Amino acid sequence: MAGAAFDLSSPYSSSPAPLSSRRATSLLLLRRPHRPTFRCSLDAAPKQAQGPPAAVAAEEAPATRKECYGVFCTTYDLKADEKTKSWKSLVNVAVSGAAGMISNHLLFKLASGEVFGQNQPIALKLLGSERSIQALEGVAMELEDSLYPLLREVSIGIDPYVVFEDAEWALLIGAKPRGPGMERSALLDINGQIFAEQGKALNAVASRNVKVIVVGNPCNTNALICLKNAPNIPAKNFHALTRLDENRAKCQLALKAGVFYDKVSNMTIWGNHSTTQVPDFLNAKINGRPVKEVIKDTKWLEEEFTKTVQKRGGVLIEKWGRSSAASTAVSIVDAIRSLVTPTPEGDWFSTGVYTTGNPYGIAEDIVFSMPCRSKGDGDYELAKDVAMDDFLWERIKKSEAELLAEKRCVAHLTGEGNAFCDLPGDTMLPGEM
DSSP states (O other): OTTOEEETTSTTOSOOOOHHHHHHHHHHHHTSSSOOEEEEEOOSSOOOOOSSOHHHHHHHHHHHOOOOOGGGGSEEEGGGOGGGGGOOOOEEEEEESTTSHHHHHHHHHHHHTTTTOTTOOEEEEEEOOGGGHHHHHHHHHHHHHTTOTTEEEEEEESOHHHHTTTOSEEEEOOOOOOOTTOOHHHHHHHHHHHHHHHHHHHHHHSOTTOEEEEOSSSHHHHHHHHHHTOTTSOGGGEEEOOHHHHHHHHHHHHHHHTSOGGGEEOOEEEBOSSTTOEEETTTOEETTEEHHHHOOOHHIIIIIIHHHHHHHHHHHHHHHSSOOHHHHHHHHHHHHHHHHSOOOTTOOEEEEEEOTTOSSOOOSSSEEEEEEEOOSSSOOEEOOOOOOOHHHHHHHHHHHHHHHHHHHHTHHHHTSSSOOOOOOSOOOOGGGO
16 A cells, blocks of 8 residues: 555544454344445545435435445545556455355455456455354455555455345355265255355346356356356356366376476366366367377376376365365466456367357256357357367266256256256265365
């Protein structure tokens, strides 16, 4: 915040209440029948007053005033800071599971400008649970203490209908982990209910062109549930995160070829984010050459490479005793960047997207990871210049069958009738247990 001036005429410019007082307020709000949220804001510019006459507004002010934190309670005067003249309009980013380990790495990347750019002010809307509200206050305090000039606003709450209001990006990380002995069908149902509710909330209050990245597992089917419950938002705007799988595949090919991983391109993860996922070495390239021309060990590619990528998360847990929070956060950053930055000529990236209208012959009406390109406008198109052989197609169909079975298992959450679970086997990634 160095060099910035503050407009002390703001009605929120007085010193913030101590944490204990703020905590008392938050607990009071949690008991209200109305959905609670606390907003901490650094406005880019004073807003024009709209709505009821001043006298009426004055009467309503005590009921509508939002809880805020320290410096976020003070208006930030952009006129005093020359560099802000080139800044873009504020972007609203909602994050669920905001008190979790993945978010602990992700939020600070978002606030720093690393994701959307150094000229992009950002508002963070953080969703948690009633149990995590105190942790969310701690997250807001850390963001405050980090002094990010681009961070205009921080809001925390436990109601998606409040937190998702006007969201232009929704990063849905929060989900129930798989407990010991839990059947996969039970996890599909429990987490599916979470994403059905969040889809309804996005449909009701988010931007009509919100981009949604589903991270909470099983992410492909959760993304399908979410989009089915948000009919007013284009289905194309929903993504299931498979970028971490792509990154892992690139690393393994680079190691085998003896090159750095920036030499690996056109890496596709097909299908489900499970152990049926298909890391595609047929279309991948190393230094612009087909992988099979550089790595001639076909047995390694078909067996060891594929299994290593599929089971990488489980091995990491065995080594470290925890799941991959930091690299997952990095892959979320990569996934967003791929949509807001033009794809390099001839390359593509992997993301789980809605299959209706796909050119590959994959079953429609599921969320399936496929190769995509973007012009940098947040949208994408499917890559059409891909090769297919029997080995690749056979494995794609296996992952397709699994996703179709998952879809039948959550039919009650997508508006397609009664659920019927006939899952082909337990192929969930170890990191989800």
